[in-house]
Amino acid sequence: MAEPALSLTEVKFAWPGRGGFSLACTSFKMNPGESVLLLGSSGSGKSTLLSLICGIVPANSGTVAVGGTDIGALTPGARDRFRAEQIGVIFQQFNLLPYASVADNILMPLRFAPKRHSRAGDAGKEATRLCAVLGLPNDALKRPAGRLSVGQQQRVAVARALIGAPPLIVADEPTSALDGATQDMFLQLLFDQVAAVGSSLLMVSHDERLSDRFDRVAHVEEFVSTEGVSA
Numbered sequence: 001m002a003e004p005a006l007s008l009t010e011v012k013f014a015w016p017g018r019g020g021f022s023l024a025c026t027s028f029k030m031n032p033g034e035s036v037l038l039l040g041s042s043g044s045g046k047s048t049l050l051s052l053i054c055g056i057v058p059a060n061s062g063t064v065a066v067g068g069t070d071i072g073a074l075t076p077g078a079r080d081r082f083r084a085e086q087i088g089v090i091f092q093q094f095n096l097l098p099y100a101s102v103a104d105n106i107l108m109p110l111r112f113a114p115k116r117h118s119r120a121g122d123a124g125k126e127a128t129r130l131c132a133v134l135g136l137p138n139d140a141l142k143r144p145a146g147r148l149s150v151g152q153q154q155r156v157a158v159a160r161a162l163i164g165a166p167p168l169i170v171a172d173e174p175t176s177a178l179d180g181a182t183q184d185m186f187l188q189l190l191f192d193q194v195a196a197v198g199s200s201l202l203m204v205s206h207d208e209r210l211s212d213r214f215d216r217v218a219h220v221e222e223f224v225s226t227e228g229v230s231a
């Protein structure tokens with residue numbers, strides 16, 4: 001049987017400092033190809049949870065496994081390489097390099113991920129294809145990412161996450177900068193592309209109206225520790 005795309009087991013995490021915000025999760029699993037919407041209000045811990053899942057911050061205890069690999073057991077360097085190979089991340093603030101071209105931004109994760117690079121095939125052509133399906137103008141690839149509109153930068157961040165078909169796509173409020181109609185269109189594009197490569201999608205949002213589009217909904221409040229976790 002295939003390993004879960006993601007599993008959290010007995011995970012505890014606290015930001016350092018007395019009374020810092022803390023999370024506790026007994027068990028959470030995602031199947032390969034599954035889409036899950038993680039709902040939570042502002043400040044409820046959505047970004048913290050995604051940072052844990054991506055191995056950007058380490059859990060205080062418990063296991064976070066992506067595709068069966070315990071990311072806490074990897075050295076920091078191996079964890080960074082593993083993330084580049086296995087996880088496509090769409091950050092809330094995009095985290096694009098503003099002076100680098102759109103093409104360089106999209107191709108960036110492949111520099112640290114040889115298997116993902118080979119899955120992308122001709123990476124330049126794949127970046128061009130992704131830009132086209134995501135509705136970016138033809139000339140965008142050569143332009144510095146920082147010169148695009150916020151909505152266009154959001155699409156670049158999605159193309160960067162999708163290139164080379166990582167098995168897990170993690171998205172932090174990727175539609176927050178878009179208006180209603182554009183949001184719907186954008187989500188459809190994201191779902192189409194994720195389905196085309198068979199990735200699992202974990203998206204966090206405060207917007208309950210998106211629920212119907214996902215296989216499953218979870219609430220981040222279920223993960224907030226009321227007892228506190230000693231850091």
Ligand SMILES: Nc1ncnc2c1ncn2[C@@H]1O[C@H](COP(=O)(O)OP(=O)(O)OP(=O)(O)O)[C@@H](O)[C@H]1O
Pocket residue numbers: 015016020021040041042043044045046047048049206
């Ligand atoms: N680097 C950090 N150091 C200490 N505490 C932090 C850090 N980042 C977040 N927190 C705290 O963790 C809690 C949850 O924040 P988080 O950003 O995860 O929430 P969120 O649900 O993503 O919020 P939003 O929807 O507004 O982005 C907050 O109380 C915040 O102050």
